[in-house]
Amino acid sequence: MFAIASMNGLVIGVIYALTALGVSLVVGIMNVVNFAHGEFYILAGYFSFLFANALGMPIIAAMGLAVALVFVFGLLVEYTLIRPTYGDDMYSLILTFILSIVLQNAYLFIFGPYPNKPPGWIKGATNIFDLFFYGNQRMAALVAGIAVIVVVFAMIKLTWFGRIIRAASQDRGMAELNGVNTTRLNMLSFGLGCALAAAAGVILAPVFPVTPTAGVPVALTAFVVVVLGGMGSMWGCIIGGLILGLVENLGAAYLSTGYKHVFGFVILIMVLAIRPSGLFGRKEA
Amino acid sequence: MRRICCFLVLAFAIACMATGPAWASDTIKVGVVGPRTGGAAATGKAFEEGIQLATDYVNANGGVLGKKIEIVFEDTAGAPDKAASGFERLATRDKVVMVLGESHSSAALAEIEVANRLKVPFMVVEAWADPITAKNYRYVFRAGPSNSGVVKSTIAQWVAAEKFKKVAIVAENTDWGLGIAELCKTALDAAGVENQSLVTERKSQDHYMELTKIKSFDPDAVLAFVYGTGLHYFVAQAGEVGLTPKAVILDGAGPPSLWPDFWPNVGDYGNLECFVSSMHEKVELTPLATEFRKSYVKAFGKNPTDYKSRSMFDAILIAADAINRAGSVDAEKLVDALEKTELTVTRGTARFGTEKGGPEYHHWMPPMLVIQWQDKEQVVLFPAEGATGKLKR
Amino acid sequence: MTISLGESRLKSTPKILLCLAGLAVFALLPWTMGVYNQHVLIVCLFYTMMAASWNLLAGYTGQVSFGHAAFAGIGAYVSGILVVKAGLNPWGGVVIGTLCAAAFGFLVGLLCLRMGGIYLSLTTLGFSEILHIVINNEYEITRGTMGLQVPGLIENYSKIAYFYIFLAGALITLAVVYRLVHSNAGLNFRAVQNDERAASALGVDVVRTRLLAFTVSSALAGMAGALYGHYMLLITPHLPSLDQQFLVLSMTVIGGLGSFVGPVIGAFSLEILSEYIRAWGEYHVLVFGLVALFVARFAPKGIVGIYKAWRGKYRAATA
Numbered sequence: 003m004f005a006i007a008s009m010n011g012l013v014i015g016v017i018y019a020l021t022a023l024g025v026s027l028v029v030g031i032m033n034v035v036n037f038a039h040g041e042f043y044i045l046a047g048y049f050s051f052l053f054a055n056a057l058g059m060p061i062i063a064a065m066g067l068a069v070a071l072v073f074v075f076g077l078l079v080e081y082t083l084i085r086p087t088y089g090d091d092m093y094s095l096i097l098t099f100i101l102s103i104v105l106q107n108a109y110l111f112i113f114g115p116y117p118n119k120p121p122g123w124i125k126g127a128t129n130i131f132d133l134f135f136y137g138n139q140r141m142a143a144l145v146a147g148i149a150v151i152v153v154v155f156a157m158i159k160l161t162w163f164g165r166i167i168r169a170a171s172q173d174r175g176m177a178e179l180n181g182v183n184t185t186r187l188n189m190l191s192f193g194l195g196c197a198l199a200a201a202a203g204v205i206l207a208p209v210f211p212v213t214p215t216a217g218v219p220v221a222l223t224a225f226v227v228v229v230l231g232g233m234g235s236m237w238g239c240i241i242g243g244l245i246l247g248l249v250e251n252l253g254a255a256y257l258s259t260g261y262k263h264v265f266g267f268v269i270l271i272m273v274l275a276i277r278p279s280g281l282f283g284r285k286e287a
Numbered sequence: 288m289r290r291i292c293c294f295l296v297l298a299f300a301i302a303c304m305a306t307g308p309a310w311a312s313d314t315i316k317v318g319v320v321g322p323r324t325g326g327a328a329a330t331g332k333a334f335e336e337g338i339q340l341a342t343d344y345v346n347a348n349g350g351v352l353g354k355k356i357e358i359v360f361e362d363t364a365g366a367p368d369k370a371a372s373g374f375e376r377l378a379t380r381d382k383v384v385m386v387l388g389e390s391h392s393s394a395a396l397a398e399i400e401v402a403n404r405l406k407v408p409f410m411v412v413e414a415w416a417d418p419i420t421a422k423n424y425r426y427v428f429r430a431g432p433s434n435s436g437v438v439k440s441t442i443a444q445w446v447a448a449e450k451f452k453k454v455a456i457v458a459e460n461t462d463w464g465l466g467i468a469e470l471c472k473t474a475l476d477a478a479g480v481e482n483q484s485l486v487t488e489r490k491s492q493d494h495y496m497e498l499t500k501i502k503s504f505d506p507d508a509v510l511a512f513v514y515g516t517g518l519h520y521f522v523a524q525a526g527e528v529g530l531t532p533k534a535v536i537l538d539g540a541g542p543p544s545l546w547p548d549f550w551p552n553v554g555d556y557g558n559l560e561c562f563v564s565s566m567h568e569k570v571e572l573t574p575l576a577t578e579f580r581k582s583y584v585k586a587f588g589k590n591p592t593d594y595k596s597r598s599m600f601d602a603i604l605i606a607a608d609a610i611n612r613a614g615s616v617d618a619e620k621l622v623d624a625l626e627k628t629e630l631t632v633t634r635g636t637a638r639f640g641t642e643k644g645g646p647e648y649h650h651w652m653p654p655m656l657v658i659q660w661q662d663k664e665q666v667v668l669f670p671a672e673g674a675t676g677k678l679k680r
Numbered sequence: 681m682t683i684s685l686g687e688s689r690l691k692s693t694p695k696i697l698l699c700l701a702g703l704a705v706f707a708l709l710p711w712t713m714g715v716y717n718q719h720v721l722i723v724c725l726f727y728t729m730m731a732a733s734w735n736l737l738a739g740y741t742g743q744v745s746f747g748h749a750a751f752a753g754i755g756a757y758v759s760g761i762l763v764v765k766a767g768l769n770p771w772g773g774v775v776i777g778t779l780c781a782a783a784f785g786f787l788v789g790l791l792c793l794r795m796g797g798i799y800l801s802l803t804t805l806g807f808s809e810i811l812h813i814v815i816n817n818e819y820e821i822t823r824g825t826m827g828l829q830v831p832g833l834i835e836n837y838s839k840i841a842y843f844y845i846f847l848a849g850a851l852i853t854l855a856v857v858y859r860l861v862h863s864n865a866g867l868n869f870r871a872v873q874n875d876e877r878a879a880s881a882l883g884v885d886v887v888r889t890r891l892l893a894f895t896v897s898s899a900l901a902g903m904a905g906a907l908y909g910h911y912m913l914l915i916t917p918h919l920p921s922l923d924q925q926f927l928v929l930s931m932t933v934i935g936g937l938g939s940f941v942g943p944v945i946g947a948f949s950l951e952i953l954s955e956y957i958r959a960w961g962e963y964h965v966l967v968f969g970l971v972a973l974f975v976a977r978f979a980p981k982g983i984v985g986i987y988k989a990w991r992g993k994y995r996a997a998t999a
Contacts, residue, residue, distance in 0.1 A: 003499060006528075010495045035798050055551075083977055091797055092744045096933055097976055103926050104969035107324065111966060115328035116548045117516040125554065134499065137527030210492040211552045213516050215325070218922070219490050222809060225802050233798065254496035260460050260486035260817045262496070267806040274803055275791055324965055362964070366918040367827045372719060376955075379716035393826045397914045400829075404837065416826065460816045462826030486817065 006134040007255040008248065013144045015247025017206060019240045020147040021220055022227035023154060024198030030171040030234025031191045033091050034084060037098035039199050039224055040217025041105035046072045046200030047212035048113055051120040061121055065204040069197050076196025080189045088188070102221070109214035119211035120204070139209055146205045154198065155236065167191060171234055219263075226270045231282050238282030245269070314357035315350075315616060317606055318377035318386040319599070320370060320398060323362040327515060329546065330390045330413070330595055335360065337599030340582055344600075345607045352614070356607055359383055363394045370394035374401045374409075384616035385410065385609075387602045390595065392416030392462050399427045408621045412602045413595050416466055421646040426618065428625055428639055428649040430602050432565070434467045436652040441563060442510065442539065443474040445657045445669040449678055455506040455534075456484040457497060457513060457521070464489075464512040467539060471510055482506075489517060494524050502530045509536045518543040519552040526556025535680055537657070538562035545592040550663070559679055561659045561668065565634055566594035568665055570656065570673050576633040601632040601653075625649075710843045718839040724951045725846035726908050729853045731931040731943030733900035736857050738929075739938035741893045742797065746925055747788060747804030748901050750811045753920025755781040755902025756909035757815065757822060760830040763910075765821075770833045774906040781902020782895050789894030793887055808920060815917045827916035830909055842911050849907050853900050858940065860896060930972040936984030945983050 025039050036042075049068035053059045059067070083101065087094035124138045158164035169177040170187055178184050202220075203212070210216070227246055231238025246266045253265040273281065319338060323331035338358045345356045359381045363370035370389070377383045378401070385408045389395040395414035402409035403424045411419055411429040415437065420429045446454060454475055458468035468484055475482045483504050487497050498521075501509060509530070513521050518538055525531045538544045544562035553560075568590065571577050579600060583591045591597060605628055610616065613624035626649070630637050634653035642648060657669035659678060666676035710718045734748045759777030762768040768776070788807055792800040815822045822828055834841050909915040918924065927950070935946020953971065957964040979986050 003503065006499050007496060010493070014493055029798070033798075035801070083973075086977070086980075092738070092742065092801075093980060095744060095798065095801055096929060097973070099926065100930060100933075100969060100973045100976055104966065104973055107963075107966035107969060110324060110328055111963060115332060116546055117519055117552055118548060119552045121551075122554065135527060135529040137524065140527070211516060211519060211548070214328075216492070216516070219492070222805070226806065229799060229802050251496055255499070258486075259497045259500070260488060261813065262491065263488055264810050264813050267810045270806050271791065271803060271810075274799065364965075366923075367914055367916045368912050368918055371912060371914065372723070375719055376716055379714060391825075393916060396826060396829070397912070397916075400913060460813075460819070460824065462819065462824050465819050465824060466826070488813070489816070 003255050004252075005131075006136075007251045009130065009134075009136065011248035011251035012244065013140055013247070014251065015244035016144055016147045016151070017202070017243075018223050018227050018246050019243025020151060020205070021199065021202040022224040022231075022239050022243055023151065023236070024195040024202070025221075025224045025228045026231070026234060026236060026239040027154075027167075027198065028192055028195035029228060030236075031167055032084075032088070032188050034087070034094040034192070035091070035098070035225070036192075036195060037095060037221065038079075038102040038105055038217075039195070040219075040221030041102050041109075042072055042076065042196045042199035042217075043203035043206075043220050044109060044212045044214070044217040045075065045105070046203030047120070047207035048109065048118060049200075050204040050207060051118045051212070054120045061123065064120065068204050069200040072200035072203075073193045073197040076193040077189055079196070080192035084192060085185075085188070102217070106214050106217065113214065115214065117211035117213045117216075118207075120207050122208040137209070143205050143209050147202070150198075150201050150205070151240065158236065163190075223266065226266050230270055230273055235282035241281060314355045315352060315610065316357050316359055316381055316383040317603070318374075318381060318383035319358055319360045319388040320363050320373055320377070320386060320394070321360070321388045321390055322365040322394075323360070325364040325366070327365050327390065329515070329542070329593065331360075331362070333542070333593040333595040334388060334390075334412075334599045336583070336587060336591075337596040338603065340579065340586060340596075341600045341603035341607075344582070345603065351607050351610045352616070356603070358603070363389070363391070365391045365394060367391075367393045367397035371397040371401050374398045374407075375405070378402075378405045378407045383407070384618075385606050385621060387606055388412050388599065389414045392419065392466070395419050399424055402426045406618050408618055408625060410602055410606060410625070412598050415463060417646040419646075420648055420650040423643050423648045425622060428651075430605055430637055430639075430651050430653070431598050432652060432655055433646050433650060434463070434470055435646055436650075437539070437563060437655055438467060438470040438474050440652065441655045441657060441669065442471060442537070443478065445537075446475065446480060446508065446510075447478055448669060448671070449508070451480060451507040453504065453506040453508075454480055454482045455501045455504055455509045456482060457501065457509060457511045458484065458486055459489040459513045459517060460486050461489055461514075463514070463540075467512050468510075471512075471539075487513065487517075487521075489513075491517065492520055494521050495528060498525050498528045498530050501534075502528060506534050509534050510539055511536050512539040514540050515543055516552075519549060522560055523553040523556050526553070531556065532559050532680055535659075535678065536560050541565070542593045542595055544660070545594070547592060557660055558662065559659060561657055561678075563655050564594050564658050565653050565655050566591065566597055567656055567658060567667055567673075569675065570667055571633075572635050572654070573631055573633060575631065579633050597633050598653075601634055601637070604632050605630055605637050707844075707847060710840050715839055718843055720951065720955055722839065722843055722846050722911065724948045725843070725850045726904055726911075727928065727931055727947035727951055728850045728944050729846075729904035729907075730901060730928045731935065731947045732850075732853050732857050733897045733904070734928050735932045735937065735939075735943045736860065736900070737893055737897040739932065739942070740861055741890060743792070743890065743894065744797065744801045745804040745894075745897075746801055746922070747808045748897070748928055749922070749924035750804075750808035750920040751781045751785055751898040751901040752905025752908070752924070753811060753815070753915075753917070754784050755905035756915045756919055757828070758902075759906040760828045760909050760915045761821060763830055764828060770831055770910050774833075774903065774910065777906035778899050778903040781905070782899035785898020785902075786891065786895045788898070789891045792894070793890060808922070808925070811920055812917055815920065822917075825917055827914045828909075829914055832913055833907070833910045846907060846911070849903060853904070854940075854944070856896065856900060860893075861940065930968075930976075932982075933980075934972060934975045934982050936982030937980075939982070939984040942982050942984040949983065 046068045050064045053064035054061050122139045123142050130136050227242040231242030249265050250262050254262040321331050321334045361373040361377050363373050387410045390413040392414045395411050408426050412431045415434045417435050456468045458464035541562045541564040608630045609624040613620040637651045639649050639651050640647040656667050658665045667673050738744045755777035758780040759773030763770050763773040816824050931946035931950045932943045936942025957967050
């Protein structure tokens with residue numbers, strides 16, 4: 003029991019971290035909480051389903067195209083909805099909250115109420131150390147998730163764009179004075195945040211098929227992870243995701259399956275009561 | 288700003304016009320309540336299909352009282368408060384003579400209070416909670432399964448017939464899941480079958496921990512009362528952790544196992560899964576059932592999957608028959624006519640119980656089947672007289 | 681009820697008279713309409729209470745709470761459970777439910793004191809989710825998604841009587857909000873919203889101000905929820921849900937966040953609009969959301985803001 007609970011906790015934790023990464027990035031750079039994050043995730047799931055199943059594209063191409071399209075959609079949303087809200091973090095929160103409801107119902111209208119699942123990459127399950135069986139698709143998702151996280155970290159640490167991102171999330175004004183076009187930076191980073199949601203969506207849709215309202219729990223856990231780790235802290239995001247995954251699974255194993263999702267929220271509130279800026283957040287946040 | 292203002296006024300005006308007073312018409316209106324949005328919108332879709340086929344059928348066969356039947360479908364979103372006000376709207380604004388439908392017990396329980404207060408006959412179609420008819424309201428009928436009916440006459444007997452020794456019960460944390468799980472537990476305890484129950488969260492996507500707990504209990508069968516996508520996750524993940532095929536899973540609701548996305552979602556792990564259903568592609572109890580399937584294929588270009596479309600079809604036929612026999616749309620006469628219903632519909636002959644005291648009052652329990660997927664073929668396991676094969680594991 | 685736009689105090693007697701006359705006309709309205717429209721009016725009044733009290737928090741102190749529907753749920757469930765299990769009088773239930781919501785509001789407010797804007801929003805969101813799951817799981821007490829059936833506030837069910845109860849509730853809510861906003865505390869509210877540090881430097885007790893707003897707003901939500909439960913005769917987890925929170929938020933934003941009459945206008949126009957577009961079946965939530973999004977994006981000050989801008993232009997043109 004303990005073995006599979008820890009294993010599943012780690013896998014789900016990485017998945018949580020992956021979905022939260024986009025939220026964290028956008029919060030760090032723009033101080034905008036994208037409430038519709040889960041709906042971008044779902045959109046990518048639908049796109050990859052559509053391209054792979056209806057148009058018969060190879061799954062990798064379908065995934066890539068889905069992420070690219072969601073990235074473009076994210077840019078559009080930034081341009082039309084988010085841009086006028088800069089400086090007023092509550093306004094953007096309210097707008098994206100409404101946007102999430104609009105998107106959920108648009109999906110219902112377009113894709114119908116049934117769950118949709120893009121084709122899996124591999125079948126079956128593997129016997130782990132003779133202790134338990136674990137789904138292969140989940141492990142593939144774990145590997146892909148870690149790969150995406152590594153790429154994002156490398157981009158932020160190593161590239162020119164990453165340097166700008168780091169600069170802007172530390173001190174916007176200073177970055178601007180140094181010639182950073184913050185309008186374009188905002189647009190790009192919002193798009194990037196959406197693309198990260200999309201990456202999570204295409205990786206996870208074969209494990210958890212998408213429905214119009216399935217984005218809500220995804221976004222909620224992403225928010226818990228981000229607050230737990232500290233707003234805008236990338237490392238906090240990873241640690242927060244792993245903690246949440248482990249707590250939920252061990253809690254389900256030893257305390258109660260019905261209250262699985264409460265454990266995360268309780269931990270969140272406890273952490274915030276003691277350290278309001280989260281585990282890795284900056285003090286003044 | 289001014290332009291926006293104008294736009295808003297215009298939008299309001301259009302909205303008002305689009306839904307203005309209904310023209311006096313030569314139709315008789317019957318209301319339908321059900322979830323068209325929200326998590327169970329698939330049921331609304333099934334209801335819509337049933338409505339379309341039933342109105343065509345009724346109107347092609349003389350209509351009601353010489354007029355055409357018209358259905359007004361009100362969305363409840365599966366929420367009891369929306370359901371109650373939706374019911375009220377149908378009765379007071381649309382002036383329907385009768386209301387049918389519902390698939391959420393919680394919504395139905397709110398609606399029966401309104402039906403009773405406004406004295407509007409209400410025929411529940413797919414809400415299973417016992418109290419709906421156990422309250423013995425004069426205006427409330429049920430032409431569909433109830434929790435205790437399904438457990439007593441189908442699930443418990445099937446468990447006994449297959450001689451399962453150890454049974455695990457999994458329920459989502461809704462009224463339906465928890466309620467039917469409790470009835471099952473009582474029935475299994477009485478039959479001396481070792482059992483264990485577990486609650487899972489409805490919104491949960493990951494069931495690995497629940498499944499691991501069940502696996503360590505090592506049951507012969509798992510009775511899963513999880514609705515919608517949750518069931519697909521559950522079945523697929525049960526295969527991954529190796530709970531199945533050693534244990535068989537019974538989907539206690541049915542439709543999710545027949546949804547078009549069932550196979551893509553669960554893959555090979557769907558094989559040997561069992562489910563409760565009132566419809567089977569080969570076992571058709573009445574000629575009307577065959578006719579229903581044919582007209583369904585003609586209208587929608589595919590075979591009927593979600594049996595709730597056929598339940599709605601039956602309900603509308605029963606309602607039209609009662610209106611015709613009552614010879615009026617007066618609520619008292621309609622109730623009297625419904626009590627005397629003796630109509631052969633797709634699922635058999637509908638008769639409502641008239642004995643007060645229990646959930647059997649004003650209730651017609653259509654026969655339910657236990658069906659197993661065997662290599663993507665539906666094989667009826669239970670009841671024995673309809674069986675087309677044996678349980679495979 | 682729509683006479684005194686904006687934050688200006690009711691100074692002149694004619695304005696007050698006009699206001700009272702409007703109120704009197706409104707109070708007589710249900711006698712002229714059918715049962716169904718009476719129901720719509722009652723629901724409008726419920727949302728007026730919810731939106732006005734949320735506005736006190738979000739509009740005046742800048743604390744965008746996502747737990748407002750949850751506090752309504754606390755009021756409703758506490759009252760309902762006490763009435764059903766302990767045989768309390770429903771009116772007593774409403775009072776205790778309101779006090780419980782106030783107590784929870786105080787505690788959550790205390791927890792959120794040290795947090796900045798977004799942290800507060802997400803914490804209240806977490807609180808609301810916890811409450812939702814607890815209500816679903818503890819179905820032996822709360823009856824879960826089935827809903828808790830509760831007795832009504834009055835012996836003989838009558839829409840008109842409920843209309844007056846809700847009207848009284850809405851007036852109490854508006855009066856409390858008005859008093860608070862137009863007192864010293866109200867000035868502090870806005871000072872806290874604009875710049876917390878500056879406010880505290882000027883001697884505003886930030887902690888007290890924020891806590892006060894949180895407690896009062898939660899109590900008002902609790903009262904609204906308890907009344908609503910005893911009106912619908914059924915309390916379900918849908919009351920403390922994000923969908924409900926979405927409605928309250930949209931109404932306030934569309935009416936005008938941070939203005940006194942904004943939430944009233946928003947509650948009435950959106951509830952009536954949603955009655956009209958309900959006929960569009962599964963698309964009505966989509967249409968509703970699009971309208972909300974459109975207004976929130978292009979007229980962030982809501983209907984009140986549009987009106988003010990229009991009046992400003994008109995005055996400039998005639999002057």
